[in-house]
Amino acid sequence: MHQLFVYNSLSRTREEFQPIHEGKIGMYVCGPTVYSDVHLGNCRTFTSFDVIYRFLKYMGYKVRYVRNITDVGHLVGDADTGAEDKISRKARLDQLEPMEVVQRYANGFQEMMNIFNLLPPDIEPRATGHIIEQIEMIQSLLDRGYAYEKNGSVYFDTPKYISRDHEYGILSGRVVEELMQESRDDLKGQAEKNHSSDFALWIKAEPTHLMRWPSPWSVGFPGWHLECSAMSTKYLGTHFDIHGGGTDLKFPHHENEIAQNVGACGEAPANYWLHTNMLLLNGRKMSKSEDNSVTPQQLFTGDSKHFSKGFSPMVVRFFMLQAHYRSTLDLTDEALIAAEKGYKRLMEVLKTLETLQAENTGDLSDLDQEIVSLMDGVIDDMADDFNTPKALAKLFELTSKINALGGRQLDPKDLHKDTLMRLQTFFPSFIGEVLGLKDDSSDQDQQLVGGLMELIIELRKNAREHKDWGTADKIRDTLTALSIQLKDGKDGTSWAKS
Ligand code: AMP
Ligand code: ZN
Numbered sequence: 001m002h003q004l005f006v007y008n009s010l011s012r013t014r015e016e017f018q019p020i021h022e023g024k025i026g027m028y029v030c031g032p033t034v035y036s037d038v039h040l041g042n043c044r045t046f047t048s049f050d051v052i053y054r055f056l057k058y059m060g061y062k063v064r065y066v067r068n069i070t071d072v073g074h075l076v077g078d079a080d081t082g083a084e085d086k087i088s089r090k091a092r093l094d095q096l097e098p099m100e101v102v103q104r105y106a107n108g109f110q111e112m113m114n115i116f117n118l119l120p121p122d123i124e125p126r127a128t129g130h131i132i133e134q135i136e137m138i139q140s141l142l143d144r145g146y147a148y149e150k151n152g153s154v155y156f157d158t159p160k161y162i163s164r165d166h167e168y169g170i171l172s173g174r175v176v177e178e179l180m181q182e183s184r185d186d187l188k189g190q191a192e193k194n195h196s197s198d199f200a201l202w203i204k205a206e207p208t209h210l211m212r213w214p215s216p217w218s219v220g221f222p223g224w225h226l227e228c229s230a231m232s233t234k235y236l237g238t239h240f241d242i243h244g245g246g247t248d249l250k251f252p253h254h255e256n257e258i259a260q261n262v263g264a265c266g267e268a269p270a271n272y273w274l275h276t277n278m279l280l281l282n283g284r285k286m287s288k289s290e291d292n293s294v295t296p297q298q299l300f301t302g303d304s305k306h307f308s309k310g311f312s313p314m315v316v317r318f319f320m321l322q323a324h325y326r327s328t329l330d331l332t333d334e335a336l337i338a339a340e341k342g343y344k345r346l347m348e349v350l351k352t353l354e355t356l357q358a359e360n361t362g363d364l365s366d367l368d369q370e371i372v373s374l375m376d377g378v379i380d381d382m383a384d385d386f387n388t389p390k391a392l393a394k395l396f397e398l399t400s401k402i403n404a405l406g407g408r409q410l411d412p413k414d415l416h417k418d419t420l421m422r423l424q425t426f427f428p429s430f431i432g433e434v435l436g437l438k439d440d441s442s443d444q445d446q447q448l449v450g451g452l453m454e455l456i457i458e459l460r461k462n463a464r465e466h467k468d469w470g471t472a473d474k475i476r477d478t479l480t481a482l483s484i485q486l487k488d489g490k491d492g493t494s495w496a497k498s
Contacts (some may be wrong), residue, residue: 484496
């Protein structure tokens with residue numbers, strides 16, 4: 001088995017991966033806050049963890065992958081107190097039940113994850129389904145002296161945590177003295193907290209606040225950081241292998257998760273912290289407010305000033321894999337056009353590979369050795385902190401060899417039967433199972449047929465309006481011969497295959 005190495009944000013070094021329980025891995029990834037449509041940045045982060053999950057399974061680990069849905073407690077502007085809950089706000093603005101908001105955007109999120117061919121996590125817990133666990137954790141923090149109550153709200157006591165020799169800032173590198181200085185400068189607006197570096201565990205609800213639960217302290221709702229501590233502990237235990245999320249979550253979200261777990265459970269939650277980098281659009285941060293953003297749908301249809309055409313979800317997925325998960329990824333028209341070519345080449349070569357035949361059963365040739373070492377290299381690259389761009393580069397070297405064998409520039413007589421058998425198993429399974437790429441040409445064909453049918457129906461309508469019955473009948477008869485039935489209704493004409 002190849003040894004796995006991961007870059008651990010906690011130690012800021014590449015480390016040899018050792019699971020806590022042999023052959024098993026527990027992995028927690030912070031999921032989306034479901035108050036608006038999923039954006040491409042989220043898609044990038046979750047696609048990165050999907051490939052990590054897939055590769056760990058490919059290596060033979062039994063993985064329990066937990067990815068939550070945040071449906072309460074995440075305040076506007078990622079504020080800690082004094083701001084409205086993102087879901088509660090959306091519900092108020094749209095005059096919906098908060099759970100209607102949650103359901104709508106959770107459904108949309110899941111649909112998009114499917115479109116990008118992500119495997120569902122093993123457990124997808126929601127914060128509102130774990131209020132009791134969160135109350136219990138707060139109680140434990142109070143009992144152990146790591147938290148204090150003020151006017152019905154409960155806060156984590158960071159100076160107390162530090163005074164007990166715990167390192168607040170261990171993950172993010174935030175300097176405690178600076179945080180303490182900030183707390184002196186900044187106390188006015190945060191009257192309830194003793195220090196501005198303290199953070200809310202339980203927030204007393206204002207009378208207008210829509211989401212509220214009874215607790216020993218007040219009718220209120222839990223803080224955002226707490227849900228992940230409570231749910232990861234519930235499903236993976238107090239000590240598990242991998243915790244992940246986007247790099248923007250390192251501080252304060254993940255830093256606070258560590259403090260909460262250390263305070264309530266006596267140990268840091270995860271051995272390895274993995275952080276994915278941000279998605280850019282034309283070299284700048286993707287941001288709606290700066291008019292520098294694109295939705296997944298706009299990218300698929302090409303309906304955006306930033307793109308000359310649409311790109312299929314699998315092309316976008318392939319494009320994402322061309323960058324390492326710890327590098328920023330810049331979405332540009334040229335890069336996607338290039339990715340489309342690469343993706344198509346990979347899908348084509350799968351067909352060529354199926355047609356290859358090998359006769360050699362004797363000694364291994366240089367060609368055999370090259371192919372075997374490229375296949376091993378692909379796995380080595382993935383085992384080296386999930387280096388998808390390097391693995392893809394080797395897959396393209398293999399692609400050149402396969403194409404040369406198919407086109408006879410390389411002699412298939414030099415290929416050993418065993419090498420070909422291994423290649424014919426490895427290559428498609430790696431692309432499908434680990435990279436999660438599938439041939440979407442049939443989806444594209446369907447789109448094309450849909451577009452053509454719209455055109456044909458329009459032409460028939462025009463013909464009928466001009467009393468050109470000959471053309472109209474010819475269209476209908478030809479379609480009938482192709483087993484396509486037109487149905488004229490009051491909302492226009494629809495079609496179906498009979
Ligand atoms: P949110 O729904 O904002 O809580 O974010 C869900 C996940 O998406 C988190 O892990 C974020 O770090 C990640 N994320 C948010 N914006 C981006 C971005 N522009 N690029 C990559 N990941 C992002
Ligand atoms: Zn989280």
